[in-house]
Amino acid sequence: MHGRALPGAIAGILLLCAELTEAATNPTRLFDGKTLEGWKVDDRARGRVAVEKGCIYMMMAKGKLSRIEWREDFPRTNYEVTLEVLWVDGSHDFCRIVFPVGSDHSRFGMQHSLLGLQLSDGPDIYENTTKQRVKFKQKAWYKVRLRVTDDHVQVWINGKSTVRVPREHYQFGRKGQEPFALAAWETGVAYRSIVLTRLDAK
Numbered sequence: 001m002h003g004r005a006l007p008g009a010i011a012g013i014l015l016l017c018a019e020l021t022e023a024a025t026n027p028t029r030l031f032d033g034k035t036l037e038g039w040k041v042d043d044r045a046r047g048r049v050a051v052e053k054g055c056i057y058m059m060m061a062k063g064k065l066s067r068i069e070w071r072e073d074f075p076r077t078n079y080e081v082t083l084e085v086l087w088v089d090g091s092h093d094f095c096r097i098v099f100p101v102g103s104d105h106s107r108f109g110m111q112h113s114l115l116g117l118q119l120s121d122g123p124d125i126y127e128n129t130t131k132q133r134v135k136f137k138q139k140a141w142y143k144v145r146l147r148v149t150d151d152h153v154q155v156w157i158n159g160k161s162t163v164r165v166p167r168e169h170y171q172f173g174r175k176g177q178e179p180f181a182l183a184a185w186e187t188g189v190a191y192r193s194i195v196l197t198r199l200d201a202k
Contacts (some may be wrong), residue, residue: 030070030081033195047184055123057144060090060096060188063152063184066166067096067183070180076100081180085110090187096179101148101167105178108146108155108163111187112136117153117163119170125176130163150201 030038033054040048047066048059058066077100087094095110107118117130134157136142145156155163182191 026198028196029194029196030196033106033192033194034087036068038070038072039068042181042183045183048096053088055086055190055192056182058184058187058189058191059084060088060158060184062186065183065185066189068178074100074120074196075198077102078149078201080145080199081195082143082145082197083182083194084141084143085173086122086141086190086192087112087136088188088190089149090184092184094184094187095142096183096185097144097146097184098178099146099148099171100180101153103177105118106153108112108135108140110136110144110157115157115162117154117165119165130165132162134162147199149199166200 031157034051036049036051036056042065042066046064046065047061049066049068049082068123081097081099082114085095093106093109093111097108098105099108104160111146113133113135115132115134116128119128119130141160145157145159147154149167151167153163153165153167182194
């Protein structure tokens with residue numbers, strides 16, 4: 001009986017290993033822990049950005065957005081980004097990620113008790129079907145994993161899948177191309193350990 005079940009178990013393990021191998025292919029660090037090399041502070045934003053103690057700090061300022069854009073080559077699909085973010089102070093978006101989805105782009109956001117993903121030019125990221133209530137804490141690091149493939153957009157927080165949306169059923173984000181970017185609105189945050197992994201198309 002156990003012998004008959006073994007092939008299925010092995011197949012499951014091999015599939016998991018294949019997924020892990022795929023996710024570990026060609027990682028590129030987007031932040032060296034010392035400078036903003038490869039990044040550009042968005043001229044439209046007015047919040048202060050600085051690099052200190054191995055982190056990118058965005059200072060809290062009322063009514064102001066802090067934003068940096070990646071200026072070097074970045075894929076538009078079949079990729080994964082992992083990073084860590086710390087909510088320092090303030091009460092609005094302490095993590096805002098702008099990212100490519102094919103020929104368009106989308107946004108993922110986290111604030112004190114909500115997270116969400118931009119699906120179209122319509123509802124806000126915290127007002128559509130991806131909205132989830134999550135109690136985030138200040139002074140705590142959160143590990144974010146964002147994956148964009150030809151089939152899905154998926155986000156994990158601290159290893160837990162929070163958003164998984166099939167691309168064929170939704171119009172994502174906003175029309176037009178924008179660079180990969182990290183931001184914060186009226187909130188002090190720190191980003192670190194930013195890594196891009198290119199995935200092979202299935």
